[in-house]
Amino acid sequence: AQSVSQHNHHVILSEAASLELGCNYSYGGTVNLFWYVQYPGQHLQLLLKYFSGDPLVKGIKGFEAEFIKSKFSFNLRKPSVQWSDTAEYFCVFSGNTGKLIFGQGTTLQVKP
Amino acid sequence: EAQVTQNPRYLITVTGKKLTVTCSQNMNHEYMSWYRQDPGLGLRQIYYSMNVEVTDKGDVPEGYKVSRKEKRNFPLILESPSPNQTSLYFCASSLALLAGSNEQFFGPGTRLTVL
Numbered sequence: 305a306q307s308v309s310q311h312n313h314h315v316i317l318s319e320a321a322s323l324e325l326g327c328n329y330s331y332g333g334t335v336n337l338f339w340y341v342q343y344p345g346q347h348l349q350l351l352l353k354y355f356s357g358d359p360l361v362k363g364i365k366g367f368e369a370e371f372i373k374s375k376f377s378f379n380l381r382k383p384s385v386q387w388s389d390t391a392e393y394f395c396v397f398s399g400n401t402g403k404l405i406f407g408q409g410t411t412l413q414v415k416p
Numbered sequence: 417e418a419q420v421t422q423n424p425r426y427l428i429t430v431t432g433k434k435l436t437v438t439c440s441q442n443m444n445h446e447y448m449s450w451y452r453q454d455p456g457l458g459l460r461q462i463y464y465s466m467n468v469e470v471t472d473k474g475d476v477p478e479g480y481k482v483s484r485k486e487k488r489n490f491p492l493i494l495e496s497p498s499p500n501q502t503s504l505y506f507c508a509s510s511l512a513l514l515a516g517s518n519e520q521f522f523g524p525g526t527r528l529t530v531l
C-alpha cells in the first residue's frame with residue numbers, strides 16, 4: 305500500500321538552528337511530493353512541491369527539500385529557523401492513483 | 417481574493433443532531449475534497465469530488481455524506497453525529513486532480529465537537 309511516514313513527531317529548536325524534517329514514502333513508481341505547513345490556528349499552505357526535474361526544490365520562506373529516489377525520501381530543510389517557523393509540517397505524496405496521502409505531521413517549536 | 421471558505425468555523429453539537437458544514441470556493445476548481453485532522457493521524461480524506469455530480473469515498477467516509485450540485489459548493493453532511501466525529505475538518509479544492517499534481521487550496525477549518 306502507498307504510504308508516507310514522517311519520522312519526527314515533535315521537534316524543538318532554538319532560533320538560528322538548522323532544520324531537517326524526515327519524510328519517506330513507499331511506492332516504486334512516479335511520484336509527486338509536497339510539503340505543506342499549518343501555522344497555529346491557520347489552514348494548510350503549500351511550502352514546496354516536486355513533480356520532476358531538479359531533485360532539489362526551493363519553496364517559500366527559505367525552505368528547500370531534496371528528492372532522493374533511491375532512498376524514497378523527500379526531507380525538508382532550512383538552514384536557520386525563526387520563531388515564526390513554529391508550525392505543523394506535513395509531507396504529502398501522490399502516486400499513480402492521483403490520491404493525496406498525508407504524513408502524520410511534525411510539530412516544530414522554535415524557541416526565541 | 418481567491419479562497420476557500422467554510423462555515424461554521426466552530427460548532428458544538430449533541431449526538432444525533434444532523435448538521436451541515438458548508439464549503440465554497442471561488443477559483444472555478446473542478447476538484448474538491450473534505451479531510452478530517454486528528455492528533456497523530458495527519459489529514460485523512462473523507463470524500464472527494466472530481467466535478468459537479470461526481471463524488472467518491474475517501475479513506476474515512478463512514479458517517480458522512482456530501483453533495484456537489486454546483487461547482488463552487490461542496491457541503492459535508494453529518495446525518496447523525498457521534499462523539500468519534502469530534503475533529504477538525506478541512507475543505508480543499510484544486511484544478512482537476514491529475515496524478516495529484518495540483519496544489520490543494522485549503523479552507524480555514526471547522527472545529528466540531530460532538531457531545
